[in-house]
Amino acid sequence: MVEFIFLSLLLMVPLVYFVITVGQIQGGSFAVVGAADQAAKVFVSQPDAVSGRAAAEQAVLLALADHGQEAGNASLDTSCQPADCMAAGSAVTVTVNLTVPLPFVPFSDALHLNASRLSASATQLVGRFR
Helix, strand or coil: CHHHHHHHHHHHHHHHHHHHHHHHHHHHHHHHHHHHHHHHHHHHCCCCHHHHHHHHHHHHHHHHHHCCCCHHHEEEEEEEECCCCCCCCCEEEEEEEEEEECCCCCCHHHHCCEEEEEEEEEEEECCCCC
8 A cells, every 4th residue: 555655746747747747838938929920910000100119018918817827937029020110011020938837846037947948929910990
């Protein structure tokens, strides 16, 4: 009986930790895809590039919070093709990067222990009529 309990714990604890870590990574991947998509849509709906950038940042923060991810682990990058972001027909690409920390590790920030680094991009076209 003692051997069974010891071996069960020895095998089950890493398995449960693995499942929790994979769940955190999957949740992070849903978060970055949704955040990039919403940020690109919000960016092109604004009247100028400065307010578009601010609105995109707010959309990313909201999408990450909805999925239980910390905003401090994310970064946002926008690029426009051509350089004028608000010209009709411009393609605005928003890239969101997210670092998913290992669960239940108290000093993961100091030790730089991360489960994964995720990235997602979304592109929207600026419409001709606004």
